Amino acid sequence: MLRDDTVAAIATAPGAGAIAIIRLSGNNAFEITEKIIKTKSGKKLSDQKPNTIHFSEVIENETIIDEVLVSIFHAPHSYTGENSVEISCHGSLFIQQKILEIIIKNGARLADPGEYTMRAFMNGKLDLSQAEAVADLIASKSEAARRVAMNQLKGGFSDELQILRNELLNFVSLIELELDFSEEDVEFANRDELENLINIIRTKVKSLTNSFSYGNAIKNGIPVAIVGQPNVGKSTLLNTLLKEDKAIVSDIAGTTRDSIEDVITIEGVLFRFIDTAGLRHTTDTIENLGIERTIEKVKKAEIILYLIDASVERKPELYNKIKMHLSNKKLIIVLNKIDKAVLKLDSSDFNNAEILEISAKHKTNIKNLEKSLIDATNFANFDENDIIITNARHYVALQKTYEASEHVISALKRGLTSDFLSVDIRAMLNYLGEITGEVSNNEILGNIFANFCIGK
Amino acid sequence: MLRDDTVAAIATAPGAGAIAIIRLSGNNAFEITEKIIKTKSGKKLSDQKPNTIHFSEVIENETIIDEVLVSIFHAPHSYTGENSVEISCHGSLFIQQKILEIIIKNGARLADPGEYTMRAFMNGKLDLSQAEAVADLIASKSEAARRVAMNQLKGGFSDELQILRNELLNFVSLIELELDFSEEDVEFANRDELENLINIIRTKVKSLTNSFSYGNAIKNGIPVAIVGQPNVGKSTLLNTLLKEDKAIVSDIAGTTRDSIEDVITIEGVLFRFIDTAGLRHTTDTIENLGIERTIEKVKKAEIILYLIDASVERKPELYNKIKMHLSNKKLIIVLNKIDKAVLKLDSSDFNNAEILEISAKHKTNIKNLEKSLIDATNFANFDENDIIITNARHYVALQKTYEASEHVISALKRGLTSDFLSVDIRAMLNYLGEITGEVSNNEILGNIFANFCIGK
Numbered sequence: 001m002l003r004d005d006t007v008a009a010i011a012t013a014p015g016a017g018a019i020a021i022i023r024l025s026g027n028n029a030f031e032i033t034e035k036i037i038k039t040k041s042g043k044k045l046s047d048q049k050p051n052t053i054h055f056s057e058v059i060e061n062e063t064i065i066d067e068v069l070v071s072i073f074h075a076p077h078s079y080t081g082e083n084s085v086e087i088s089c090h091g092s093l094f095i096q097q098k099i100l101e102i103i104i105k106n107g108a109r110l111a112d113p114g115e116y117t118m119r120a121f122m123n124g125k126l127d128l129s130q131a132e133a134v135a136d137l138i139a140s141k142s143e144a145a146r147r148v149a150m151n152q153l154k155g156g157f158s159d160e161l162q163i164l165r166n167e168l169l170n171f172v173s174l175i176e177l178e179l180d181f182s183e184e185d186v187e188f189a190n191r192d193e194l195e196n197l198i199n200i201i202r203t204k205v206k207s208l209t210n211s212f213s214y215g216n217a218i219k220n221g222i223p224v225a226i227v228g229q230p231n232v233g234k235s236t237l238l239n240t241l242l243k244e245d246k247a248i249v250s251d252i253a254g255t256t257r258d259s260i261e262d263v264i265t266i267e268g269v270l271f272r273f274i275d276t277a278g279l280r281h282t283t284d285t286i287e288n289l290g291i292e293r294t295i296e297k298v299k300k301a302e303i304i305l306y307l308i309d310a311s312v313e314r315k316p317e318l319y320n321k322i323k324m325h326l327s328n329k330k331l332i333i334v335l336n337k338i339d340k341a342v343l344k345l346d347s348s349d350f351n352n353a354e355i356l357e358i359s360a361k362h363k364t365n366i367k368n369l370e371k372s373l374i375d376a377t378n379f380a381n382f383d384e385n386d387i388i389i390t391n392a393r394h395y396v397a398l399q400k401t402y403e404a405s406e407h408v409i410s411a412l413k414r415g416l417t418s419d420f421l422s423v424d425i426r427a428m429l430n431y432l433g434e435i436t437g438e439v440s441n442n443e444i445l446g447n448i449f450a451n452f453c454i455g456k
Numbered sequence: 457m458l459r460d461d462t463v464a465a466i467a468t469a470p471g472a473g474a475i476a477i478i479r480l481s482g483n484n485a486f487e488i489t490e491k492i493i494k495t496k497s498g499k500k501l502s503d504q505k506p507n508t509i510h511f512s513e514v515i516e517n518e519t520i521i522d523e524v525l526v527s528i529f530h531a532p533h534s535y536t537g538e539n540s541v542e543i544s545c546h547g548s549l550f551i552q553q554k555i556l557e558i559i560i561k562n563g564a565r566l567a568d569p570g571e572y573t574m575r576a577f578m579n580g581k582l583d584l585s586q587a588e589a590v591a592d593l594i595a596s597k598s599e600a601a602r603r604v605a606m607n608q609l610k611g612g613f614s615d616e617l618q619i620l621r622n623e624l625l626n627f628v629s630l631i632e633l634e635l636d637f638s639e640e641d642v643e644f645a646n647r648d649e650l651e652n653l654i655n656i657i658r659t660k661v662k663s664l665t666n667s668f669s670y671g672n673a674i675k676n677g678i679p680v681a682i683v684g685q686p687n688v689g690k691s692t693l694l695n696t697l698l699k700e701d702k703a704i705v706s707d708i709a710g711t712t713r714d715s716i717e718d719v720i721t722i723e724g725v726l727f728r729f730i731d732t733a734g735l736r737h738t739t740d741t742i743e744n745l746g747i748e749r750t751i752e753k754v755k756k757a758e759i760i761l762y763l764i765d766a767s768v769e770r771k772p773e774l775y776n777k778i779k780m781h782l783s784n785k786k787l788i789i790v791l792n793k794i795d796k797a798v799l800k801l802d803s804s805d806f807n808n809a810e811i812l813e814i815s816a817k818h819k820t821n822i823k824n825l826e827k828s829l830i831d832a833t834n835f836a837n838f839d840e841n842d843i844i845i846t847n848a849r850h851y852v853a854l855q856k857t858y859e860a861s862e863h864v865i866s867a868l869k870r871g872l873t874s875d876f877l878s879v880d881i882r883a884m885l886n887y888l889g890e891i892t893g894e895v896s897n898n899e900i901l902g903n904i905f906a907n908f909c910i911g912k
Contacts, residue, residue, distance in 0.1 A: 013473030013547060016594060018572070018912035020468065021475055021544075051509040053527055064606055066593070071509055071527065086544075088477075090593045091469060095602060116474070137522070137546045138472060146551060150520055456474035 003119070006032055007111035008103045010096050011455040017091035022100055023455065024108055025116055029083040030072065035106045036060065036099075037070060037087070045085075050074035058089070060102050066095050080116050081123030114452025118445065121437060128437025128448070129158045132391055135452050136219065143268025144218045148388050157387045158436045164201050165432045171197065172425045178418040195412050201428070202405050208389050209398045214377075215390035217302065221263055221272030222377060225297040228307030229318055233336045237307060237360035238262070238276055241370075266370045269377060274300050291321055298322050303330045303376045305369075306350075310357070311340035319350060326351075330376035334369065336360055393448070394435050401431040459575070462488055463567035464559045466552050467911040473547035478556055479911065480541040480564055481572055486528065489541045491562045492516065492555075493526060501541075506530035514545070516558050522551050536572050537579030570908025574901065577893060584893025584904070585614045588847055591908050592675065599724025600674040604844050613843045614892045620657050621888045627653065628881045634874040651868050657884070658861050664845050665854045670833075671846035673758065677719055677728030678833060681753040684763030685774055689792040693763060693816035694718070694732055697826075722826045725833060730756050747777055754778050759786045759832045761825075762806075766813070767796035775806060782807075786832040790825065792816050849904070850891050857887040 006026025012019070024033060030046040037056040039045060045054060050073060058065040069088040078084040089099055104110060112118075114135070121131045133152035140146040151157065174189035217223075226234045241264050262273040275297050298304055304326065308316050331353040335345060338357040347355055356372055358365040389395055404427040411421050433439030462482030468475070480489060486502040493512040495501060501510065506529060514521040525544040534540040545555055560566060568574075570591070577587045589608035596602040607613065630645035673679075682690045697720050718729040731753050754760055760782065764772050787809040791801060794813040803811050812828055814821040845851055860883040867877050889895030 011473065011475040011547075012468040013471035013476065015469035015471060016909075017469030018467040018594060018909055019477055019479075021477070023475075053507040053509060053529075063603070064610065065602070066606065067609070073509075088542075090590070091467075092594050092596045092602065094597050094599075095593065098599070098602070134546070137551065138474060138548050140548045141550050143550075143554070146521070146548070146554070147519070150522070153523070154520065453472075453474055 006108045007115055007119075008032075008100060008108040009111035009116075009455040010100055011086070011116075012091070016093050019088055020091040020096045022087045022089065022096065022103065023111075023116065024085040024087075024103060025078070025080045025082045025111075025119060026108070027083065028107060029085045032103060032106050032108050033070065033072075033085045033087070036102050037068065039070070045070065045072060048072060050077060058087070058099055058102065065098060065102065066090055068099075076123065076125075079125070080119040081125045082119060111454060112449070113454050114449030114456055117452060117456055118449045121445075127155070127158045128440060128445075129391070129394065129435055130155055131437070132393075132448060134456065136390060138453070138456060139219075141221070141263070142218070142265045142270035145270065145390075147268075148215060148218050148390055151387065152390075157389075160204070160387065161432055161435055164197075164204060165429060165436075165438075167197055168201065168425060168429055168432075172422060172429065175418045175422050175425065179422070182418070191412055195409065198405055198408050198412075202402060202409075205398050205402050205405070208387065209395060209402065211386070211388040212390075212395045212398075215388040216392075217377070218269070218388065219390040221270035222303060223274050223301045224271050224303045224305060224373070225274055225301035226276070226305045226307060227294050227297060227318065227322070229309065229314070229316075232307045232309040233360045234307055237305070237334070237336065237358075238273060240360045240363055240366060241273075267374055269374060271303075271373055291318075294318070295322060295325055298325045298329065301329065303332065303373065305332050305334050306353075307334045307336050308343070308345065309337055310335045310343045311337040313342055316345075316349075323351070332356060332369075332372050332376060334358055338364060393444075397431045397434045401428050404428040404431060462564045463571055463575075464488075464556060464564040465567035465572075465911040466556055467542070467572075468547070472549050475544055476547040476552045478543045478545065478552065478559065479567075479572065480543075480559060481534070481536040481538045481567075481575060482564070483539065484563060485539040485541045488559060488562050488564050489526065489528075489543070492558050493524070493543070495526070501526065501528060504528060506533060514543070514555055514558065521554060521558065522546055524555075532579065532581075535581070536575040537581045538575060567910060568905070569910050570905030570912055573908060573912055574905045577901075583611070583614045584896060584901075585847075585850065585891055586611055587893070588849075588904060590912065592846060594909070594912060595675075597677070597719070598674070598721045598726035601726065601846075603724075604671060604674050604846055607843060608846075613845075616660070616843065617888055617891055620653075620660060621885060621892075621894075623653055624657065624881060624885055624888075628878060628885065631874045631878050631881065635878070638874070647868055651865065654861055654864050654868075658858060658865075661854050661858050661861070664843065665851060665858065667842070667844040668846075668851045671844040672848075673833070674725070674844065675846040677726035678759060679730050679757045680727050680759045680761060680829070681730055681757035682732070682761045682763060683750050683753060683774065683778065685765065685770070685772075688763045688765040689816045690763050693761070693790070693792065693814075694729060696816045696819055696822055697729075723830055725830060727759075727829055747774075750774070751778055751781055754781045754785065757785065759788065759829065761788050761790050762809075763790045763792050764799070764801065765793055766791045766799045767793040769798055772801075772805075779807070788812060788825075788828050788832060790814055794820060849900075853887045853890045857884050860884040860887060 004027055006024060006028040008022060008024045011021045011023045034045050037045070037058050040055045040057070043054070048054065052072060054070045054072070056068055056070045058068055066089045071086040071088070073079070073084040075081060075083045087099060089095055117126070117131045117134050120126045121128060126134070130153050133149045136149035137146065137153060140149050171189050171194050177188050178186060226238060228234050242262065262276045264271050306319065331350065333345065333350050333353050333355040335341070335343070335355060335357045337359060339359045339362055341357070345355055347353065354372060356365065356369055358369055389398065404424055407424040408421065408428065411424055430439050434444065460483055462480060462484040464478060464480045467477045467479045490501050493501070493514050496511045496513070504510065508528060510526045510528070512524055512526045514524055522545045527542040527544070529540040531537060531539045543555060545551055573582070573587045573590050576582045577584060582590070586609050589605045592605035593602065593609060596605050627645050627650050633644050634642055682694060684690050698718065718732045720727050762775065787806065789801065789806050789809050789811040791797070791799070791811060791813045793815060795815045795818055801811055803809065810828060812821065812825055814825055845854065860880055863880040864877065864884065867880055886895050890900065
């Protein structure tokens with residue numbers, strides 16, 4: 001998979017902007033750049049100091065295509081660890097494409113998705129979990145997602161696994177040494193110490209796998225369902241929550257929101273409203289949803305906002321129909337239209353779930369509802385510096401590590417011989433190594449980097 | 457209008473990408489940057505050499521927000537002529553906004569649209585027509601538009617006007633000197649030489665205003681109408697032309713096309729198909745358009761592709777209904793479905809317009825049709841290095857210059873006194889000066905820069 005050709009791609013967001021960046025990386029990055037640009041100073045790029053910027057013209061057939069800034073980075077002190085060049089051009093889509101085309105004509109290859117980061121991994125600039133953190137950082141849509149990705153990029157996660165894996169590697173070496181002396185019945189590896197280490201690893205791995213449901217929620221948003229009888233104000237509530245959030249975002253203008261609109265961020269945590277197609281563009285119309293679809297919605301959510309109309313005397317029958325689907329869910333009972341309240345509810349009717357009185361229309365008590373959403377996440381259990389798993393691949397590898405560790409423990413308890421122990425410990429080492437990329441294959445790498453965008 | 461505060465904005469295209477750039481410019485650009493970032497080397501940014509790049513962390517409340525590259529530019533050697541910083545961060549929309557927010561919290565102001573370029577103009581880095589060329593470059597969607605904008609940015613246009621304006625300024629000084637000696641009836645300014653200069657300017661100005669219709673076409677695309685009876689294959693032809701062009705563009709992948717889909721680029725020239733809403737998403741359906749709407753379409757176009765079905769014996773009656781609207785238009789008669797031809801046409805029936813035989817469905821002769829479109833532009837009259845006006849503001853100023861020049865010529869012919877001459881020459885100087893920005897006011901500047909994007 002290690003390639004020695006030079007690749008190029010547009011690294012900034014697709015579309016027109018003031019500035020766009022085209023990035024080259026590889027052995028011939030300077031050579032190719034020098035074929036197509038002329039520095040204003042007349043100096044040769046490859047003679048210049050690393051990490052310097054040069055005002056230049058991109059030239060094709062003696063025609064000036066654009067005035068650009070060229071930044072040069074010398075191997076190994078670049079993102080990829082290779083010689084790299086960044087050309088900062090006028091951000092017309094046409095000019096970006098034109099310059100990329102000229103670069104490719106002059107010997108570069110269009111980079112594959114994630115190829116820059118893959119090269120960084122291949123050149124030892126990042127381990128695999130750090131490379132994945134780069135993709136997570138770029139995809140991060142909330143403060144929590146950014147923070148978890150940043151922690152992972154800083155290596156906290158892989159460092160910890162690395163230390164445990166090295167200790168285990170030490171034991172397996174001793175155990176395999178025993179095999180050479182198998183006729184003498186020696187034990188170089190202290191079995192109690194080994195069992196102790198395996199238990200430490202199991203505790204760590206368990207805590208990491210436990211963090212995954214939170215990590216996944218952080219990365220993809222916590223699914224929230226708004227349910228209730230027709231006309232209780234579900235769409236009004238959705239719009240109120242979305243608007244509150246948008247008001248904050250538009251403060252810093254100059255950027256557009258993502259296309260996924262039905263998400264809000266509260267204290268840096270992303271909440272994702274599911275199945276809102278029928279709710280979003282209407283206010284105060286009758287939103288009806290069959291009981292089956294409501295149950296589907298409840299099943300997909302982690303938090304249920306169960307809306308009840310306080311202005312009419314009506315038993316909330318819906319609750320009885322959905323309550324068997326509420327285990328492991330967080331239920332928030334929202335009593336809406338509180339300004340016209342005639343209905344009184346008792347928490348004991350809802351398995352002691354929290355009851356919150358609001359008016360979606362008049363925006364009464366919305367801040368408290370937002371606080372309830374945050375409380376419902378149990379994120380308080382996690383500290384800012386805790387290591388949290390957000391990646392399904394890591395989760396699977398950790399689960400397999402845990403399973404293999406059970407075999408090791410069982411083998412130890414049954415006093416099995418070194419060769420059996422060695423196989424199970426090697427399996428643990430293998431799964432742990434997959435996370436950091438010390439153990440990898442082209443298929444794993446291909447899957448990981450194919451999900452990156454081109455240009456990263 | 458000259459401001460001494462520090463501004464910041466996201467300079468790359470809106471949306472998520474691998475990399476995004478946030479740009480600061482102004483007196484406190486370094487100071488503000490140093491408040492929010494820490495270089496990995498631990499060195500102070502403001503002590504570093506200009507045009508260098510520094511691997512850093514953006515930090516808020518002791519939390520690492522992102523790992524970034526920081527590029528520094530020292531006044532006056534920056535785009536704006538001020539101290540400037542570019543922060544290249546991970547291109548998540550959330551991270552871009554977050555960093556911009558932190559910068560603004562630390563004392564920068566969100567830049568107005570075009571403010572960087574306005575500051576460059578104010579600081580004498582660009583004249584006004586060059587500043588406008590920057591916006592044109594960023595908006596350029598074809599090779600021709602890019603080339604014209606680039607020529608304008610390189611100053612060819614303003615230089616030429618500047619030379620003529622300076623010569624005229626010389627004359628007006630002499631003429632105004634005559635006013636001081638008005639009782640002595642002297643003529644410091646040679647009237648023949650003045651008339652000669654005015655005529656040179658008039659020729660130049662005329663040629664520039666004449667170029668505007670081409671310039672405008674280059675910038676905005678040449679409007680083309682596809683007209684014809686129902687079922688002659690208009691939508692098929694449109695789709696064939698669009699697909700041919702897209703095939704080329706998709707070769708260089710990694711970027712998305714603009715949202716305006718009904719444009720094609722042939723040999724770097726942009727053609728814009730007008731009123732294709734009914735045509736675009738269908739193939740081979742009956743597209744009917746009332747005669748009035750067809751005439752409206754013809755009026756808006758510069759090139760008419762008049763499609764006739766060769767597979768049926770039918771007189772092209774439509775021609776008689778639209779022919780009175782074809783003066784100043786270029787008509788291309790396209791005989792479609794030539795693989796099933798039964799109809800023979802004679803060029804003399806169409807005022808000797810070119811007749812082109814194609815099959816839109818089987819893509820026969822499409823390259824020739826594209827060549828006819830290029831020929832129809834008369835762009836052959838313009839050389840690559842010709843200066844072409846693309847800006848309506850310049851066009852108006854040049855027209856006014858020309859009008860004022862007629863007054864000067866008339867005054868010279870009638871032997872009017874220096875004071876009359878002076879007024880008309882001053883008017884010419886004023887209009888010429890408006891183009892380069894030597895004569896400007898806040899309103900003109902406000903209008904120009906308000907049309908820029910934020911970040912430029």
